[in-house]
Amino acid sequence: MNPDLARLQPYPFDRLNRLKAGLTPPAGLAHIALSIGEPQHPAPALALEALTANLGALSSYPLTRGGAPLREAIARWASVRYDLPPGLLDPERQVLPVNGTREALFAIAQAVVARGTPAPLVLMPNPFYQIYEGAALLAGAEPYYLDTPADSGFLPDYDALPAAVWERCQLLYLCSPGNPAGAVTPLATLERLLALADAHDFVIAADECYSEIHFDDDAPPIGLLEACARLGRHDFARCLVFNSLSKRSSLPGLRSGFVAGDAALIEGFLRYRTYHGCAMPGHTQAASVAAWNDEAHVVANRALYRAKLDATLDILAPVLEVPRPAAGFFLWPRTPLPGSEFARRLFAAQNVTVLPGEYLARDGAAGNPGAQRVRIALVAPLAACVEAAERIRRFVATL
Numbered sequence: 001m002n003p004d005l006a007r008l009q010p011y012p013f014d015r016l017n018r019l020k021a022g023l024t025p026p027a028g029l030a031h032i033a034l035s036i037g038e039p040q041h042p043a044p045a046l047a048l049e050a051l052t053a054n055l056g057a058l059s060s061y062p063l064t065r066g067g068a069p070l071r072e073a074i075a076r077w078a079s080v081r082y083d084l085p086p087g088l089l090d091p092e093r094q095v096l097p098v099n100g101t102r103e104a105l106f107a108i109a110q111a112v113v114a115r116g117t118p119a120p121l122v123l124m125p126n127p128f129y130q131i132y133e134g135a136a137l138l139a140g141a142e143p144y145y146l147d148t149p150a151d152s153g154f155l156p157d158y159d160a161l162p163a164a165v166w167e168r169c170q171l172l173y174l175c176s177p178g179n180p181a182g183a184v185t186p187l188a189t190l191e192r193l194l195a196l197a198d199a200h201d202f203v204i205a206a207d208e209c210y211s212e213i214h215f216d217d218d219a220p221p222i223g224l225l226e227a228c229a230r231l232g233r234h235d236f237a238r239c240l241v242f243n244s245l246s247k248r249s250s251l252p253g254l255r256s257g258f259v260a261g262d263a264a265l266i267e268g269f270l271r272y273r274t275y276h277g278c279a280m281p282g283h284t285q286a287a288s289v290a291a292w293n294d295e296a297h298v299v300a301n302r303a304l305y306r307a308k309l310d311a312t313l314d315i316l317a318p319v320l321e322v323p324r325p326a327a328g329f330f331l332w333p334r335t336p337l338p339g340s341e342f343a344r345r346l347f348a349a350q351n352v353t354v355l356p357g358e359y360l361a362r363d364g365a366a367g368n369p370g371a372q373r374v375r376i377a378l379v380a381p382l383a384a385c386v387e388a389a390e391r392i393r394r395f396v397a398t399l
Contacts, residue, residue: 007137011130012359019344025351032388035355037179037330037377041250041304044297050283050290051254057282064274066097070285073292074258078241081211082226088234089225093263096270097280097288100255101209101242102131105173108240109135111272112203112265113170120170125156127180127360127370129207132173141170145362147369150323154181154332158192166200177210177221180360180375181332182325190227197238203265206241209257210328212248212298215306221327225260236261240269247329248298249291256280256288305329308378308385315389319396331376332357336399339374349398350391 016035025031065071071091079089089095098104113120113136122136126145136143144165146156155178172193176185197204206224214220228236244257259269280288291297309324312331316322322333335342339356346352355377357370376392378385 002138004138004140008134009130012355015359016343016353016355019340019356020347020353023344023348025348029351029391031351031353032380032384032391033353034376034378034380034385034388035353036379037247038252038379039247039250039329040379040381041301043251043254044249044291044294046294046297047245047249047251047254047287047291051287052283054283054286057286060282062279062282062285064279065270066280067282067285069289070097070280070292071095073289074260077292078225078243078260081220082223082229084225084229085234088229089260090263094236094260094266096259096266096273097285098242098257098259098273099278099280099284100246101207101244101257101259103278104257104259105129105205105207105242106131106135106138107272107276107278108203108205108242108259108269109139109141109171111269113139113141115140118168121165121168122171122173123165123169124173125175125178126362126364127357128173129175129179130360133362136171143362144169145364147364147366148178148181148183149366149369150334154178154183154323155185155189158189158196166196166202169200169202172197172202172204173207174204174224175207176223177208177214177325177327179207179210179328180330180357180370180373181323182210182328182330184221184326187222187227187230190222190224191231194227194231194233194239202238203262204239206239208241208243209247211243213302213305213329214327215302215309217299217302235263238262238265240265245288245291248301250301251287251291254284254287254291256284256291304382305378308382311382311386312376312378312389315386315393319393329378331378332373333376334372335374336396338371343374346392346395350395352388352391352395354392 075091124132246252357373361370
């Protein structure tokens with residue numbers, strides 16, 4: 001076996017299951033799960049109709065690069081969403097459909113990291129999506145964790161990094177809007193990172209899966225493609241953006257997303273994926289085209305999240321330090337107990353499951369940045385989220 005497999009840490013939800021083992025919550029309280037960021041809103045009918053209408057595509061092998069209609073739909077959506085000049089994003093050379101961004105965020109490290117001594121660095125926020133870490137380890141690189149504390153707006157302090165770190169960096173995972181705190185990386189920071197990528201020759205992999213869950217329809221979060229266009233970087237050099245239909249369109253089971261950006265990187269990634277064997281089925285492509293071509297369901301989706309965010313913050317803010325996220329559907333409150341103890345006792349007392357923040361982070365010089373927090377995913381229906389918030393408030397009152 002690949003010895004690097006032994007370096008993979010247990011996944012957060014495996015740890016959560018062990019934390020809850022042996023506990024028996026009150027029988028009279030129905031379980032409310034707010035631990036996994038799995039959207040539970042109804043899937044858009046137009047995508048389901050396209051999916052079932054194209055089941056005949058199962059009779060043919062799909063292309064790894066995806067069909068032209070899907071690539072064109074993605075390029076069209078991204079160009080409108082990020083105010084790109086017409087024709088700037090080429091669907092032939094700069095767009096690649098993927099089976100959900102999880103597999104693509106993992107695979108990109110295998111494609112772009114060049115092993116060496118000393119081991120190259122893959123930079124990532126801390127807390128982080130654990131796929132980044134596993135991808136780095138199995139690519140023969142070392143993860144380098146960038147703490148995102150509250151006093152920095154839950155964003156890394158890139159200027160605090162020494163030049164030696166940037167020299168060894170081959171890949172930077174950028175998550176904006178962030179998971180779990182919902183922080184959005186501003187244009188000035190993106191400009192700084194692009195200059196660093198040019199100076200030190202590393203790739204920026206921008207995970208933008210929460211970009212469409214925001215709370216001001218007139219001021220959506222800026223993305224890396226948009227930053228490149230504003231700065232005149234029309235070739236998107238050293239930049240790859242990852243996005244999907246899971247959160248935007250409440251289609252997590254469709255496993256449909258895309259990578260877009262630097263044509264040379266896309267070309268190499270396509271070669272890797274051709275061997276990897278991960279082409280998107282034709283009926284999935286058809287459903288994806290329908291979803292990317294429609295915004296009405298996305299606006300409605302955002303309204304549902306906005307209502308849940310407002311309602312739960314009204315309930316929790318008086319008893320917990322819980323910042324309002326700029327985007328995304330997570331709350332990231334500070335807890336009066338260590339996050340794992342808070343989550344364990346909350347489940348035992350109120351049958352509500354949240355995720356300990358420490359499970360999403362690694363220890364650094366200042367300790368574990370998630371140690372005194374939990375992540376609350378507002379994915380359940382509004383009534384369930386309100387009920388869960390009320391139970392959390394009652395639990396906090398007992399501490």
